[in-house]
Amino acid sequence: MRSLFGLFVVVATASLYLYSLSLYLPAVPRRRALPTLNIVDIPCRLKFPSDLEELRELAELLQFYKAEHTGYVLLLFCSAYLYKQSFAIPGSSFLNILAGAIFGSYQGLLLACMLTTVGSTMCYLLSQAFGKRYIVNLFPDKVSMLQRKVEENQDCLFFFLLFLRFFPMTPNWFLNMSAPIVNIPITFFFGSVFIGLLPYNFICVQTGVMLSEVSSLDDLFSWERLVQLLAIACMALLPGALIRRFSQRRLKLDAQAQNGLITDKKVQ
Structure with a gap:
């Protein structure tokens, strides 16, 4: 009960901080005007997007x-990202x-990778401090199966964790919360999140760059965009192919993804 109360205090404090940050906006910049932006409605628009139009x-x-307020935008974005990652939203x-x-290809990718890693690690620490018993009670089969696979791959645990990030047989949010329960060291966890989610973050960030630059279908199918899409595809496929090749030789998987669970499959 005490751990549940502690988690409630942490969530409430973080929510109040994020709400306050979005409420007390700095002065509206006057350097340039956007005809599609209604200044009067700015405060109510600061919310998490749920579709591409809101995005x-x-x-x-x-x-x-x-x-004119780069520092505020950076603080708001980082706070919102860490909030979502830390509480597995x-x-x-x-x-x-x-x-x-907002930040472009390089700064955007660096931010996404850092915030994904830090936020996932915060989720790890919150689970370790408050949620172990509840997660085991809610997902006993998933936790026990993951525990067994971690024990079977102790000699190459880091690459096993990379495999799970590239080919998620369990959702990332569950892996973040269950990692301390199945005794995954935080150093391995931290490194595997940063490297393992790099291709995914790269694809999303590049999508955002194109979203901000593309204004018509002609822009989308230009040679520059086609080369960019090819680079994104290579970035996404190459690390996964290397990890899959390594896993066939070293990792003890013998498993398949089924309804979000790692389930055994006997080798004939």
């Missing part, structure tokens, strides 16, 4: 603010896309 509006709004892909739209 476009939010990206336009934050780009508008970033002209779905929708981080939208924030990765938003990072590309």
Whole structure:
């Protein structure tokens, strides 16, 4: 009961901080005007996007603010991202896309990778401090199966964790919460999140960059965009192919993804 109360205090404090940060906006920049932006409605538009249309509006709004309040936009974005990751709230892909739209390819990718890693590690620590018993009670089969696979791959645990990030047989949010329960060291966890989610973050950030730059179908099918899409595809496929090749030789998987669970499959 005490752990549940502690988690409630942490969530409530973080929620109050994020709400306050979004409420007390700095002065509206006057450097440039956007005809599609209604200044009167700015405070109510600061919310997590749930579809591409809301994502476009939010990206336009934050780009508008970033002209004169870069520090505020950066703090707001980082706080919102860490909030979602720390409490395993779905929708981080939208924030990765938003990072590309607001901060560009390189800064956006660096931010996405750092925030994904730090936020996932915070989720790990919150689970370790408050949630072990509840997670085991809620997902006993998943936890026990993951525990067994971790024990079987102790000699190459880091590559096993990379495999799980590239080919998620369990959702990332569950892996973040259950990692301390199955005795995955935080150093391995931290490194595997940063490297393992790099291709995914890259794809999302580049999507955000194109979202902010493309205004018509002609722009989308230009040679520059086609080369960019090819680079994205290579970035996504190459690391996964290397990990899969390694896993066939070293990792003890003998498993398949079924309804989000790692289930045994006998070798004939």
